[in-house]
Amino acid sequence: xxxxxxxxxxxxxxxxxxxxxxxxxxxxxxxxxxxxxxxxxxxxxxxxxxxxxxxxxxxxxxxxxxxxxxxxxxxxxxxxxxxxxxxxxxxxxxxxxxxxxxxxxxxxxxxxxxxxxxxxxxxxxxxxxxxxxxxxxxxxxxxxxxxxxxxxxxxxxxxxxxxxxxxxxxxxxxxxxxxxxxxxxxxxxxxxxxxxxxxxxxxxxxxxxxxxxxxxxxxxxxxxxxxxxxxxxxxxxxxxxxxxxxxxxxxxxxxxxxxx
Numbered sequence: 001x002x003x004x005x006x007x008x009x010x011x012x013x014x015x016x017x018x019x020x021x022x023x024x025x026x027x028x029x030x031x032x033x034x035x036x037x038x039x040x041x042x043x044x045x046x047x048x049x050x051x052x053x054x055x056x057x058x059x060x061x062x063x064x065x066x067x068x069x070x071x072x073x074x075x076x077x078x079x080x081x082x083x084x085x086x087x088x089x090x091x092x093x094x095x096x097x098x099x100x101x102x103x104x105x106x107x108x109x110x111x112x113x114x115x116x117x118x119x120x121x122x123x124x125x126x127x128x129x130x131x132x133x134x135x136x137x138x139x140x141x142x143x144x145x146x147x148x149x150x151x152x153x154x155x156x157x158x159x160x161x162x163x164x165x166x167x168x169x170x171x172x173x174x175x176x177x178x179x180x181x182x183x184x185x186x187x188x189x190x191x192x193x194x195x196x197x198x199x200x201x202x203x204x205x206x207x208x209x210x211x212x213x214x215x216x217x218x219x220x221x222x223x224x225x226x227x228x229x230x231x232x233x234x235x236x237x238x239x240x241x242x243x244x245x246x247x248x249x250x251x252x253x254x255x256x257x258x259x260x
């Protein structure tokens with residue numbers, strides 16, 4: 001899974017997320033507001049649940065130099081019925097979720113949710129990209145949570161399934177974080193590389209993804225519904241989000257990580 005290590009950046013053609021087959025939708029945040037419509041793929045709209053959010057110029061920001069500012073407590077969603085292609089589930093469920101982020105320290109040191117369809121309060125877990133999951137006694141790494149049961153992993157209080165990387169994601173620096181699932185294994189990626197970790201990345205999980213049905217999880221950004229309320233807030237900037245309906249190759253994920 002590390003074939004991209006030897007790819008010369010000069011060999012990568014000008015591209016956008018839509019260059020790579022299987023794109024469902026791509027948000028590239030360019031204007032402040034309460035509604036953020038996808039730039040490529042399905043024209044799904046993310047709605048702020050906490051009022052107007054600011055898009056601002058951020059030094060080093062990829063994808064055009066601007067990014068959505070998310071303060072702790074801010075979050076967005078796209079109602080489940082409004083984004084059917086993001087309802088990735090069943091034995092044939094495959095995906096890649098990529099986020100261009102600049103993480104900042106949270107006040108409470110909690111788990112940090114980037115994006116996905118993941119509702120813990122109502123057993124609506126499907127897939128979700130997190131940072132700082134502490135279930136394996138380490139912190140700050142990329143975690144691509146996956147569920148084929150919707151509720152907690154059998155025998156555990158919470159879901160513990162999904163790949164977890166080995167490298168902490170630094171605060172106040174741009175990073176490209178991603179998760180993918182090919183039907184048999186989940187993978188966690190950091191800056192275009194598989195962040196391999198013995199026994200945890202790749203992570204074996206056969207059987208596909210949980211089908212939440214009509215009452216399943218919305219697609220949310222910046223927080224999840226857990227313990228009967230919204231939490232696990234992300235704090236920082238997001239320059240872009242892309243979701244695909246297949247597991248991208250290592251070379252494709254590397255190329256996405258080099259988009260400017």
